[in-house]
Amino acid sequence: MNDNAKARFNGFLLSIAHKIGLFLAMTIICLPGLWIVLASFRPTVEIMAKPPVWIPQELSFDAYVAMFSGVGQGGIPIIEYFRNSLIISVTSTAIALAIGMAGGYAFARFRFKAKSSIFLGLMLTRTVPGIALSLPLFFVYSKLGIIDTHFGLITAYVALNVPFTIWLIDGFFRQVPKDLAEAAQIDGCTRWQAFWQVEFPLAGPGIASAGIFAFLTSWNEFALASQLTRSVNSKTLPVGLLDYTSEFTIDWRGMCALAVIMIIPALVLTFIVQKHLVSGLTSGAVKG
Amino acid sequence: MATVSLEKLVKRYGSLDVVHGIDLEVADREFIALVGPSGCGKSTTLRMIAGLEPVSAGNIKIGGRVINDLPPRARNLAMVFQSYALYPHMTVRENMGFSLKIAGQKPEDIAPQVDEAARTLDLTHLLDRRPSQLSGGQRQRVAMGRAIVRNPDVFLFDEPLSNLDAKLRTQMRVEIKKLHAKVQSTVIYVTHDQVEAMTLADRIVIMRDGYIEQVGTPEDVFQRPNSKFVAGFIGSPPMNLKDADIADGQVVFANGDRLPLPARFRDRVTAGQKVTFGLRPDDLYPAGHGIHSGEDADVHRQDLRVILTEPLGNETLVFSDYAGAEWVGRMLNPRRLAPGEALSFCFDLSQAHLFDRESGRTLRG
Numbered sequence: 001m002n003d004n005a006k007a008r009f010n011g012f013l014l015s016i017a018h019k020i021g022l023f024l025a026m027t028i029i030c031l032p033g034l035w036i037v038l039a040s041f042r043p044t045v046e047i048m049a050k051p052p053v054w055i056p057q058e059l060s061f062d063a064y065v066a067m068f069s070g071v072g073q074g075g076i077p078i079i080e081y082f083r084n085s086l087i088i089s090v091t092s093t094a095i096a097l098a099i100g101m102a103g104g105y106a107f108a109r110f111r112f113k114a115k116s117s118i119f120l121g122l123m124l125t126r127t128v129p130g131i132a133l134s135l136p137l138f139f140v141y142s143k144l145g146i147i148d149t150h151f152g153l154i155t156a157y158v159a160l161n162v163p164f165t166i167w168l169i170d171g172f173f174r175q176v177p178k179d180l181a182e183a184a185q186i187d188g189c190t191r192w193q194a195f196w197q198v199e200f201p202l203a204g205p206g207i208a209s210a211g212i213f214a215f216l217t218s219w220n221e222f223a224l225a226s227q228l229t230r231s232v233n234s235k236t237l238p239v240g241l242l243d244y245t246s247e248f249t250i251d252w253r254g255m256c257a258l259a260v261i262m263i264i265p266a267l268v269l270t271f272i273v274q275k276h277l278v279s280g281l282t283s284g285a286v287k288g
Numbered sequence: 289m290a291t292v293s294l295e296k297l298v299k300r301y302g303s304l305d306v307v308h309g310i311d312l313e314v315a316d317r318e319f320i321a322l323v324g325p326s327g328c329g330k331s332t333t334l335r336m337i338a339g340l341e342p343v344s345a346g347n348i349k350i351g352g353r354v355i356n357d358l359p360p361r362a363r364n365l366a367m368v369f370q371s372y373a374l375y376p377h378m379t380v381r382e383n384m385g386f387s388l389k390i391a392g393q394k395p396e397d398i399a400p401q402v403d404e405a406a407r408t409l410d411l412t413h414l415l416d417r418r419p420s421q422l423s424g425g426q427r428q429r430v431a432m433g434r435a436i437v438r439n440p441d442v443f444l445f446d447e448p449l450s451n452l453d454a455k456l457r458t459q460m461r462v463e464i465k466k467l468h469a470k471v472q473s474t475v476i477y478v479t480h481d482q483v484e485a486m487t488l489a490d491r492i493v494i495m496r497d498g499y500i501e502q503v504g505t506p507e508d509v510f511q512r513p514n515s516k517f518v519a520g521f522i523g524s525p526p527m528n529l530k531d532a533d534i535a536d537g538q539v540v541f542a543n544g545d546r547l548p549l550p551a552r553f554r555d556r557v558t559a560g561q562k563v564t565f566g567l568r569p570d571d572l573y574p575a576g577h578g579i580h581s582g583e584d585a586d587v588h589r590q591d592l593r594v595i596l597t598e599p600l601g602n603e604t605l606v607f608s609d610y611a612g613a614e615w616v617g618r619m620l621n622p623r624r625l626a627p628g629e630a631l632s633f634c635f636d637l638s639q640a641h642l643f644d645r646e647s648g649r650t651l652r653g
Contacts, residue, residue: 179373180376182340182360182367183367183373183375184375184386185340186339186360186365186366186367187361187387187390187434188361189361193390197386198375198377201377202376
């Protein structure tokens with residue numbers, strides 16, 4: 001075999017190994033999700049079977065039907081939970097994005113005193129695990145009387161998300177050349193117009209991805225929500241999962257069905273925003 | 289009337305002055321080039337005129353009106369950036385019409401103005417492309433088109449050609465010159481490339497460390513540099529500048545080699561004075577391969593050994609060793625030279641310069 005053929009053969013082997021590696025990695029990542037979807041359609045016996053039943057014997061929509069059939073008939077107030085989750089996640093994301101854009105822009109464009117210390121301080125807040133905050137937050141919230149309200153959770157989630165959105169959006173504004181905003185100002189824009197006409201559209205992908213992350217954090221958060229909510233007034237979907245546990249039993253199938261319901265909006269949102277996440281939009285702005 | 293005046297203009301960052309109270313008058317429709325090495329304050333000065341940097345002290349006037357504190361949009365300027373600064377999310381058409389759109393003009397009024405500018409710059413076929421689909425030269429033209437559409441009082445150029453390759457740069461230089469002839473606006477052009485400055489500008493402002501070293505026509509700054517710095521900065525290859533002393537009516541170099549004192553400096557120097565002797569490569573050439581501008585008596589002949597040659601086709605740069613230093617000369621109608629070859633060189637002393645060694649100022653009257 002000559003050297004070229006050998007190199008070609010090695011390349012072929014490498015690509016096979018590559019594909020096998022990818023398949024294994026994706027299996028590990030996707031299997032839990034697939035298992036949740038499957039479990040939502042199978043009877044409890046099959047879910048709990050040992051050894052596990054890999055191929056489902058019978059599938060039914062019973063868990064979904066039960067979920068919507070109202071309290072008392074095996075259902076949970078899913079509409080209310082969904083509404084709460086949506087209000088809280090969307091509002092907290094919008095606020096976190098607004099603050100993140102203002103903060104990120106300031107960190108990317110302006111020079112001010114103690115800039116790096118403030119930035120570091122913001123990042124340090126991310127090192128505190130959310131659950132560690134739950135007790136102090138609970139005390140403060142109960143004194144303020146905002147336990148079991150949308151406002152309480154929205155505030156907590158904004159605080160949780162703002163450092164992250166600032167950090168992410170700062171990076172994207174840094175990639176937008178300063179010359180562009182200056183050119184816009186010479187072209188007749190105020191600083192405000194230059195931001196909205198030129199810098200905002202160019203940092204759009206970054207802002208969209210910060211939005212997705214903030215939304216998913218709020219949408220999936222459980223630890224704080226389980227402490228700060230009490231009733232259908234403010235309970236979110238992750239807290240609603242607990243409705244499927246009782247003193248002696250856990251309704252795994254119902255829980256998985258609710259989990260699927262939770263995943264769908266998050267997936268849809270990610271797919272919608274994904275196409276806006278195309279980077280490289282700024283190429284061609286400046287030399288190159 | 290779009291005259292531009294800088295009066296005692298200062299730029300200060302904290303306690304560091306980067307522009308030290310410069311004065312400059314730019315006439316209406318004049319093309320003026322600011323040149324100097326990196327960090328000389330030329331771009332900062334331009335940005336102050338544009339309103340992108342606040343003025344620390346002094347005044348900027350456009351058409352006699354002080355504009356120090358006006359925002360960029362109120363100064364009626366257009367600027368072409370080194371990076372082009374085209375809006376990547378807009379087409380060429382939108383880029384060029386952007387300023388008119390912001391000014392509140394209707395789309396049907398904007399279109400003819402953009403089309404007109406596009407025709408001027410031969411951009412018509414590119415109007416619907418985005419900047420990322422254009423070559424460097426095309427982007428540069430779009431940036432100029434965006435400036436023209438504004439119909440500004442003053443054009444500002446911030447090293448607009450430095451990202452282009454050498455050939456394109458020459459081509460764009462010609463286009464900028466044509467453009468100025470056509471639009472007849474005042475132009476302030478910042479560059480570190482002295483060839484651009486010499487070829488384009490009516491007057492050149494040479495800056496160094498935040499001061500203006502000399503203002504003059506290209507001929508002025510080339511033939512009558514005020515200082516050693518200007519002499520060394522303008523001209524390519526740069527002027528030969530060698531330290532020497534004046535003794536016995538001669539220029540005496542450190543190793544004892546001597547040249548006759550150029551006639552026009554005879555009354556301007558005293559014995560023992562420490563000077564820097566300057567001679568452009570054009571005025572140092574192998575006998576029979578150059579043109580001397582003065583009397584025959586001003587030409588000093590000297591046998592020198594060739595160290596190295598740089599053939600450029602129509603001429604050859606000849607490096608030789610004299611007075612313990614390397615001198616570069618220019619050989620017209622060149623023939624092939626071998627390193628080590630001894631040649632009779634002509635020093636055209638009527639074109640020589642003498643500078644005070646300490647202050648660097650010219651000793652010419």
